[in-house]
Amino acid sequence: MATYPASNAAAYRLGPPERDRGSGALVKVVALLLGLAVGVLAVAAVIMMQAADEARDEAKAASAAPVAAATHDQAMDANVALPLESFAGKVAENAEELAKAHTAYDATLPALQAGDVVKVNMVMKDKTVEIAPGVEYNVWAFDGDSTAPGPIVHVREGQTVEFTLVNGGAIPHSMDFHAARIAPNKAFRDVAPGESFTFRFKADDPGVFMYHCGTKPVLAHIANGMYGAIVVRPKDMPPADNEYALVASEWYLNGDGLSKPASLSMEKAHAMTPDWTTFNGYANQYVTHPLTAEPGETTRFWVVAAGPTLDTNFHVVGTIFDRAWVNQDMTTFQTGVQTVGVPAGGGAVFDVKIDEPGLYPFVSHAFAHVDLGQVGLLKVGDPEGTMSH
Numbered sequence: 001m002a003t004y005p006a007s008n009a010a011a012y013r014l015g016p017p018e019r020d021r022g023s024g025a026l027v028k029v030v031a032l033l034l035g036l037a038v039g040v041l042a043v044a045a046v047i048m049m050q051a052a053d054e055a056r057d058e059a060k061a062a063s064a065a066p067v068a069a070a071t072h073d074q075a076m077d078a079n080v081a082l083p084l085e086s087f088a089g090k091v092a093e094n095a096e097e098l099a100k101a102h103t104a105y106d107a108t109l110p111a112l113q114a115g116d117v118v119k120v121n122m123v124m125k126d127k128t129v130e131i132a133p134g135v136e137y138n139v140w141a142f143d144g145d146s147t148a149p150g151p152i153v154h155v156r157e158g159q160t161v162e163f164t165l166v167n168g169g170a171i172p173h174s175m176d177f178h179a180a181r182i183a184p185n186k187a188f189r190d191v192a193p194g195e196s197f198t199f200r201f202k203a204d205d206p207g208v209f210m211y212h213c214g215t216k217p218v219l220a221h222i223a224n225g226m227y228g229a230i231v232v233r234p235k236d237m238p239p240a241d242n243e244y245a246l247v248a249s250e251w252y253l254n255g256d257g258l259s260k261p262a263s264l265s266m267e268k269a270h271a272m273t274p275d276w277t278t279f280n281g282y283a284n285q286y287v288t289h290p291l292t293a294e295p296g297e298t299t300r301f302w303v304v305a306a307g308p309t310l311d312t313n314f315h316v317v318g319t320i321f322d323r324a325w326v327n328q329d330m331t332t333f334q335t336g337v338q339t340v341g342v343p344a345g346g347g348a349v350f351d352v353k354i355d356e357p358g359l360y361p362f363v364s365h366a367f368a369h370v371d372l373g374q375v376g377l378l379k380v381g382d383p384e385g386t387m388s389h
């Protein structure tokens with residue numbers, strides 16, 4: 001439930017004035033002045049609350065306009081009453097069956113390409129995807145063949161990325177690669193529907209980076225699924241047996257998405273009260289379809305927190321990170337660390353070497369995220385039994 005309007009109100013609420021228990025004219029004068037001050041403050045508070053309401057309405061109108069234009073008559077106004085209704089955890093009755101039937105986003109890094117230039121094409125498309133069992137959402141997909149996140153891009157440090165964006169959506173979009181050092185007003189410019197645009201950058205900074213649409217309002221474009229990860233593989237790095245990319249993000253729904261697809265609730269996005277949080281776009285998908293490793297192998301997670309707003313606090317239950325390249329710094333790694341915050345818009349890389357067969361949950365250890373779906377399993381070997389988390 002959203003609490004920000006309530007806390008605004010609380011901030012303006014005036015507590016009972018504290019007075020001493022004395023008597024006499026001075027006390028009465030002081031009391032009178034205090035009374036006047038309370039009155040003035042109360043009036044000021046009312047004015048401030050009205051101003052805040054108006055500002056919020058204006059912000060709402062400004063932010064809703066392009067969203068409404070893009071999603072036509074989808075019910076943008078279905079979830080504006082306060083307090084905001086949460087659809088957290090609302091899944092179809094046959095959720096278990098649907099979760100099994102769902103094809104998990106392939107977290108495996110795609111193969112590197114040879115050559116100095118790697119061509120990356122994405123054709124943006126407005127489409128409906130499933131984000132939890134039976135829960136459908138109208139995304140602005142970065143690539144029609146993918147869901148949200150968009151496809152994982154994997155290049156080698158020093159390669160040049162030649163990126164082409166084809167806008168098959170209904171409104172302008174753009175591409176912002178965090179891995180690029182480039183003038184954003186040129187490369188990350190808006191591309192109109194039906195048009196395409198190509199730019200190049202040399203991937204000289206290794207690590208795992210977020211990419212996203214940077215068209216205003218960016219909050220809406222990211223919240224609608226326009227994000228993904230680009231891995232720029234460093235020239236030197238210890239080997240790993242399994243490598244997975246995880247993009248953490250959150251979803252803000254204007255309906256439960258069960259009877260008809262949900263769209264974005266900008267109110268919830270502003271209030272930072274998601275209905276679902278996920279790794280690679282679908283709640284709990286790697287609980288049902290675990291990532292795998294063999295005992296004794298090193299597994300590497302390339303983690304991006306796409307937000308749009310919330311961080312992820314990456315932790316693997318039952319082990320400790322053997323290596324953690326924190327906050328994109330690939331020049332050095334930490335050892336023996338338990339949980340690492342990955343900020344919204346940031347990335348980090350984690351190695352775990354696990355010897356004992358078992359089911360090892362990977363989570364955002366900000367545990368509300370786990371309840372909202374940001375949890376998966378690394379299945380090491382062929383363990384027996386079930387998981388507690």
Ligand code: CU
Nearest residue numbers: 173213215221
């Ligand atoms: Cu966009």
Ligand code: CU
Nearest residue numbers: 176178212345
């Ligand atoms: Cu960004």
